[in-house]
Amino acid sequence: MATVLDDINAGVWEDMEARKRLVSLAELKDLAAAAAPARDAWSALGGTAVQRDQLKVIAEIKRRSPSKGDLASIVDPAALAEQYADGGAAVISVLTEQRRFNGSLADLDAVRARVDVPLLRKDFTLDEYQIWEARAHGADLILLIVASLSDGQLRDFSALSRELGMNVLVETHTEEEIERAVAAEARIIGVNVRNLKTLDVDRSVFASLAGLIPAQALVIAESGVRGVDDVTHYAANGANAILVGEALVSDATPRDRIAEFTAAGAAAISARA
Numbered sequence: 001m002a003t004v005l006d007d008i009n010a011g012v013w014e015d016m017e018a019r020k021r022l023v024s025l026a027e028l029k030d031l032a033a034a035a036a037p038a039r040d041a042w043s044a045l046g047g048t049a050v051q052r053d054q055l056k057v058i059a060e061i062k063r064r065s066p067s068k069g070d071l072a073s074i075v076d077p078a079a080l081a082e083q084y085a086d087g088g089a090a091v092i093s094v095l096t097e098q099r100r101f102n103g104s105l106a107d108l109d110a111v112r113a114r115v116d117v118p119l120l121r122k123d124f125t126l127d128e129y130q131i132w133e134a135r136a137h138g139a140d141l142i143l144l145i146v147a148s149l150s151d152g153q154l155r156d157f158s159a160l161s162r163e164l165g166m167n168v169l170v171e172t173h174t175e176e177e178i179e180r181a182v183a184a185e186a187r188i189i190g191v192n193v194r195n196l197k198t199l200d201v202d203r204s205v206f207a208s209l210a211g212l213i214p215a216q217a218l219v220i221a222e223s224g225v226r227g228v229d230d231v232t233h234y235a236a237n238g239a240n241a242i243l244v245g246e247a248l249v250s251d252a253t254p255r256d257r258i259a260e261f262t263a264a265g266a267a268a269i270s271a272r273a
């Protein structure tokens with residue numbers, strides 16, 4: 001039976017085929033070559049040992065989702081990004097998937113023009129075309145979802161991203177997916193507590209899997225942050241960073257929320273040490 005993820009990926013392919021007819025790979029490569037060099041998301045996320053006592057926040061710009069429906073209209077994504085940056089977000093995630101999340105590359109362009117923090121192009125990466133596209137539009141970090149890719153694709157897509165100066169966030173949801181991420185030499189590994197095949201959220205998945213990730217890698221807790229209790233829970237169980245969407249886009253003062261999450265995370269990490 002087709003999963004939710006299969007359906008999303010099918011739409012992503014169709015939309016990408018349409019974009020390929022408008023912008024050739026050769027044109028994208030020229031745009032990527034002309035873009036300012038990628039920013040260092042690894043360092044921003046505290047990849048250097050010194051900063052591992054902090055909890056970094058990856059703040060996401062997300063209008064809607066298949067699980068929650070409409071979350072926020074976000075007429076001015078750049079203004080939201082500015083609030084995220086002011087609040088101390090280490091990285092800003094911009095959802096560019098159109099059909100289910102109502103995002104676009106135009107959102108990425110608008111955010112890139114406004115803020116200096118590293119940007120994650122958040123999409124369902126299925127083809128190298130999207131990696132060139134990400135770089136051409138100013139992304140510094142891309143998402144690879146293990147459940148959607150073969151081992152060969154994981155390795156090839158990671159290698160291309162690195163050649164373009166970008167980092168890769170490799171997303172997992174099971175023990176086997178973590179093994180595959182590690183085998184592909186992923187340095188930034190996310191555990192999504194939302195199962196993309198069913199959309200069920202189970203926050204306990206993070207605590208049961210985070211310990212399987214090698215110490216050199218950065219561990220990102222993805223999804224399900226409602227407030228400081230969830231932040232504390234993820235930080236206490238080994239997160240170096242959290243990826244937060246809904247709680248920030250539906251908050252009147254996302255800037256303050258990020259500062260609050262950062263403080264709660266640091267407190268939980270010092271209690272764990």
Ligand SMILES: O=P(O)(O)OC[C@@H](O)[C@@H](O)c1c[nH]c2ccccc12
Binds near residue numbers: 123124222223224
């Ligand atoms: O809104 P939340 O529950 O804070 O979740 C954010 C982020 O983790 C979620 O948007 C996400 C995680 N992995 C993804 C892959 C594709 C699209 C979206 C996602």
